[in-house]
Amino acid sequence: MGAGGCPSIPPRSGEELCAPLVTSLRNGSRIEIAAACPAAQALGLRSGMAVTQARAQVRGLDVRPADPEGDLASLKSLAILAARRWSPCVALSGTDGLFLDLSGTAHLFGGEAAMARRIVRLLARAGFTARIAIADTPGAAWALARYHGYCLCPPGEQGAALAELPTAALRIDEAAVELLKRLGVDRIGQLSALPRAPLTRRFGAATVLRLDQALGRIAEPLDPVIPPESIAVQQRFAEPIASAEAIEHWLATLTPRLAAALETEGLGVQALECVADRIDGVPQRIRIGLARPNRDPAHLLRLLKRRIEDVEPGYGIDAITLHVRRAAPLGPEPVVERLDEEAAPDIATLVDTLATRIGQAAMWRMRPVESDVPERSEARAPVLDPPARPAQRGKRDDVRQLDRNPPLPPWHPGWPRPTRLLRRPERLDHVIAELPDQPPRRFTWRGQPHRVIHADGPERIQGEWWKRDAERMSVRDYFRVEDEAGRRYWLFRAGDGERAVTGDLSWYLHGVFG
Amino acid sequence: MADPAVLKQLRESLRGLETGGFRRRPALPFNIEAVDSRLADGGLRLDALHEVAAGTSDMADDCAATLFLAGIAARAWGPVLWVVRRRDLFAPGLAQSGLDPKRLIYAEAKDDAELLAVMEEGLRHRGLGAVIGEAKRADMTATRRLQLAAEGGRTIALLMKRAAREGSDPIGMPSAAVTRWRVTSAPSTKLPVEGVGRARWKLELARQKGGEGFEIIVEACDASGRCALPPVMAHRKAVAGGTAPRRAA
Numbered sequence: 001m002g003a004g005g006c007p008s009i010p011p012r013s014g015e016e017l018c019a020p021l022v023t024s025l026r027n028g029s030r031i032e033i034a035a036a037c038p039a040a041q042a043l044g045l046r047s048g049m050a051v052t053q054a055r056a057q058v059r060g061l062d063v064r065p066a067d068p069e070g071d072l073a074s075l076k077s078l079a080i081l082a083a084r085r086w087s088p089c090v091a092l093s094g095t096d097g098l099f100l101d102l103s104g105t106a107h108l109f110g111g112e113a114a115m116a117r118r119i120v121r122l123l124a125r126a127g128f129t130a131r132i133a134i135a136d137t138p139g140a141a142w143a144l145a146r147y148h149g150y151c152l153c154p155p156g157e158q159g160a161a162l163a164e165l166p167t168a169a170l171r172i173d174e175a176a177v178e179l180l181k182r183l184g185v186d187r188i189g190q191l192s193a194l195p196r197a198p199l200t201r202r203f204g205a206a207t208v209l210r211l212d213q214a215l216g217r218i219a220e221p222l223d224p225v226i227p228p229e230s231i232a233v234q235q236r237f238a239e240p241i242a243s244a245e246a247i248e249h250w251l252a253t254l255t256p257r258l259a260a261a262l263e264t265e266g267l268g269v270q271a272l273e274c275v276a277d278r279i280d281g282v283p284q285r286i287r288i289g290l291a292r293p294n295r296d297p298a299h300l301l302r303l304l305k306r307r308i309e310d311v312e313p314g315y316g317i318d319a320i321t322l323h324v325r326r327a328a329p330l331g332p333e334p335v336v337e338r339l340d341e342e343a344a345p346d347i348a349t350l351v352d353t354l355a356t357r358i359g360q361a362a363m364w365r366m367r368p369v370e371s372d373v374p375e376r377s378e379a380r381a382p383v384l385d386p387p388a389r390p391a392q393r394g395k396r397d398d399v400r401q402l403d404r405n406p407p408l409p410p411w412h413p414g415w416p417r418p419t420r421l422l423r424r425p426e427r428l429d430h431v432i433a434e435l436p437d438q439p440p441r442r443f444t445w446r447g448q449p450h451r452v453i454h455a456d457g458p459e460r461i462q463g464e465w466w467k468r469d470a471e472r473m474s475v476r477d478y479f480r481v482e483d484e485a486g487r488r489y490w491l492f493r494a495g496d497g498e499r500a501v502t503g504d505l506s507w508y509l510h511g512v513f514g
Numbered sequence: 515m516a517d518p519a520v521l522k523q524l525r526e527s528l529r530g531l532e533t534g535g536f537r538r539r540p541a542l543p544f545n546i547e548a549v550d551s552r553l554a555d556g557g558l559r560l561d562a563l564h565e566v567a568a569g570t571s572d573m574a575d576d577c578a579a580t581l582f583l584a585g586i587a588a589r590a591w592g593p594v595l596w597v598v599r600r601r602d603l604f605a606p607g608l609a610q611s612g613l614d615p616k617r618l619i620y621a622e623a624k625d626d627a628e629l630l631a632v633m634e635e636g637l638r639h640r641g642l643g644a645v646i647g648e649a650k651r652a653d654m655t656a657t658r659r660l661q662l663a664a665e666g667g668r669t670i671a672l673l674m675k676r677a678a679r680e681g682s683d684p685i686g687m688p689s690a691a692v693t694r695w696r697v698t699s700a701p702s703t704k705l706p707v708e709g710v711g712r713a714r715w716k717l718e719l720a721r722q723k724g725g726e727g728f729e730i731i732v733e734a735c736d737a738s739g740r741c742a743l744p745p746v747m748a749h750r751k752a753v754a755g756g757t758a759p760r761r762a763a
Binding site for chain 1: 572573574575576577578579580581582584592593595601602603604605606607608609610611615616618619620621622623624628631632635636639640641642699700701702705708709710711713714715734737
């Protein structure tokens with residue numbers, strides 16, 4: 001028994017009211033509508049219409065390019081989901097439908113009608129509008145889902161159910177449909193009443209085959225999608241083990257097996273879970289993550305060994321399983337052979353090792369940010385593969401194309417910056433300084449008085465008014481000062497010393513030079 | 515009377531034993547004659563642990579020690595792992611002493627034990643040019659572990675020691691480090707005009723293996739991480755005919 005459904009494109013949330021949406025697809029020299037949303041269909045737009053005609057009919061039409069490959073890929077993932085959830089035998093039907101073989105599974109979901117409703121509800125939650133029909137044969141289900149709507153065809157009744165449908169519902173080619181129409185055959189009932197021998201001679205075997213398949217006279221095998229199985233290796237023990245040495249020994253035998261299994265699939269593991277089944281049924285889990293796909297058994301074992309202490313063996317462990325929770329393709333990579341210099345060392349293994357110890361969040365790199373405000377001029381970035389900003393190629397008439405200079409470094413090497421920056425600028429006391437632009441003569445920081453011998457400044461940094469409105473007028477005047485012992489500090493005064501709106505003339509210490 | 519040839523052979527084999535077999539021990543020189551000539555290895559040994567502490571508990575001296583470390587790491591090869599306890603390092607400032615942000619990886623440790631373990635991991639990986647850590651407590655056992663992890667590789671281990679208590683001397687504790695430095699800020703180079711000149715540090719080598727300690731005033735790291743002798747001293751050295759001066763001006 002088969003079920004045919006045809007999910008359509010997911011509806012957009014909240015945009016329905018804005019403008020009717022169609023997707024466009026180039027067909028030869030003509031750009032056609034590939035699909036139209038319900039609002040657009042209500043306005044008379046159909047798939048196959050020229051986009052220019054649609055634009056002329058509807059003002060403010062939202063036309064977006066269609067993505068057939070993406071649609072097919074999401075249909076495939078939907079098929080895999082259905083194969084895992086509803087029925088073991090699920091096949092794709094063209095580019096817009098799925099066949100589900102419900103034989104022997106419908107009773108698990110409360111009968112065919114309940115199952116059909118549940119499938120439609122599930123798809124609606126996922127954002128698909130679906131039509132479903134259940135019939136004895138895939139051909140009949142296909143026809144009923146597309147030309148009849150929601151339909152449960154009782155067993156053996158497909159001949160009667162299909163009789164009133166147009167001949168196009170038989171999945172036969174358009175030329176045959178056209179020819180049948182000219183001969184006055186519009187309905188499947190009329191077609192099945194015709195004598196078979198002339199029909200075969202006139203239209204070829206394909207039409208009759210489709211008719212027989214739909215009516216159940218000839219079986220139609222499906223080509224099911226096979227959901228990828230997750231990789232796992234397991235070791236069961238005759239006697240429960242409880243010591244760390246024994247666990248380590250068995251992990252050392254399991255990781256090469258896992259690596260072999262990954263190698264046949266051409267995958268590298270990104271997240272691995274080691275589950276130790278305890279006798280009392282409380283599984284002990286070790287989860288490790290890898291920064292880059294990897295299937296080196298020694299490296300995996302090293303990472304797992306560090307976490308053996310997390311396993312509480314209790315009365316003993318009778319099985320250990322390694323589950324691959326996330327994997328990515330890992331193929332051969334080109335080796336850059338340079339004789340004149342050494343290859344850059346691979347630090348991915350180090351990152352994995354440290355991440356299992358202190359966590360991925362406790363490791364970072366600093367990336368320059370284009371900002372003059374000191375605390376905003378750096379930002380944290382992931383350790384591996386720091387994303388190189390792609391060189392944006394401007395438009396041809398962009399004036400920036402005329403600039404032949406290399407890009408400026410984000411941190412100007414000429415302006416001295418402190419070694420350590422305080423998280424928040426700290427307020428200074430007892431500051432003696434001349435207005436408007438003289439450095440302080442003396443100040444007190446953390447209760448300790450300092451007398452300024454040398455000073456540089458001011459370096460004026462304006463607030464970034466394009467980021468926050470409160471910074472529209474704010475100004476900081478930075479000074480580098482050195483006290484009598486040679487200690488160098490980075491101070492600033494809020495305000496430019498002339499206009500009160502720029503700041504309240506209070507002094508802060510923001511960083512310390514070495 | 516023994517055969518001189520046999521004696522010579524024995525002496526050579528003994529020398530080989532003494533230095534732990536024939537092994538080239540790469541060192542990172544400061545390129546300052548007055549410093550390198552007084553270091554036992556002609557520079558900082560790459561496969562060893564070195565300790566640096568600030569001369570006083572003031573934050574400016576702490577930053578001087580930080581920059582001293584950054585300059586050493588900048589002159590080493592390859593990526594640098596900096597294990598921190600606080601997130602107050604300022605990357606633009608480090609970049610100005612030659613430590614490119616692309617080379618630097620930060621790791622934050624919760625306590626000193628974790629910090630030393632992370633440093634040891636980094637040293638054993640062999641793919642880093644330098645590993646820097648900031649610890650308060652690192653006893654003989656911990657530093658010996660680091661020294662053993664560093665041996666045989668090319669990763670220089672730099673441990674910045676902070677005073678565990680106010681007023682205690684971080685360098686005075688027993689340690690397996692090959693050299694132990696104390697860095698203090700000194701008044702900067704005088705300029706003919708107003709302003710702050712190039713920073714100077716008072717470098718004090720408190721202890722070293724196979725050599726004696728000394729004290730010298732140097733100019734702080736430039737944009738490539740190199741320190742220099744103050745100009746007055748260089749001048750005096752030329753006058754004195756190449757003998758290294760005992761005290762800086």
